[in-house]
């Protein structure tokens with residue numbers, strides 16, 4: 001941990017989707033849920049880190065053109081200022097200071113920073129090899145969740161974490177630790193953030209899309225492996241117990257508003 005690390009949470013807009021896609025076994029025809037799209041910045045004296053990055057900026061202009069089939073049943077609610085670059089600009093963070101973009105996974109509501117990678121000339125993009133390979137060739141079931149235009153292109157300096165590199169400590173000081181939490185997609189990771197105050201935040205990302213999911217009260221409506229999904233939640237519970245972490249669920253419409261948003265921060 002360093003003296004200068006901060007965690008900023010950004011509102012990247014929201015997605016209105018069929019309730020049954022969010023919570024397993026719930027939702028009648030036409031019943032929807034509006035879930036937040038969070039993204040995060042961690043400052044560090046060896047370089048700043050974006051975690052995920054919300055939606056690509058094009059989504060605020062024409063989501064159907066950028067996302068395609070997904071928009072037949074789900075609606076992106078996003079204004080241009082909710083994209084990564086304007087968010088950083090508002091808090092005075094220069095894009096050239098971004099050293100890493102850490103991806104929990106590569107679903108289209110998480111690839112907004114990679115989508116504008118040419119604005120981050122000093123950034124490498126960290127993702128698991130398993131997720132990287134899946135995102136380039138997902139099953140038809142999962143294909144709607146990916147927007148290849150965001151990440152299948154030249155000019156991305158990928159760093160691929162092997163499955164054997166679990167608990168990868170990005171700076172070697174506990175500020176950012178990446179945990180494999182598959183189930184939502186193969187190769188999904190959750191991110192544990194240790195701040196200088198001693199407070200720890202556990203960004204579950206989509207390994208627990210809500211606190212109800214984290215507590216084991218419901219299953220998510222969308223997953224690739226139910227077995228891995230359940231095991232990953234148990235793993236997150238162990239990690240959070242050990243570091244007494246504040247758990248931040250991936251897309252929880254009730255919990256997300258309770259956090260401070262940039263320009264406020266946690267340190």
Ligand SMILES: [Zn+2]
Pocket residue numbers: 105107145184206
């Ligand atoms: Zn996802």
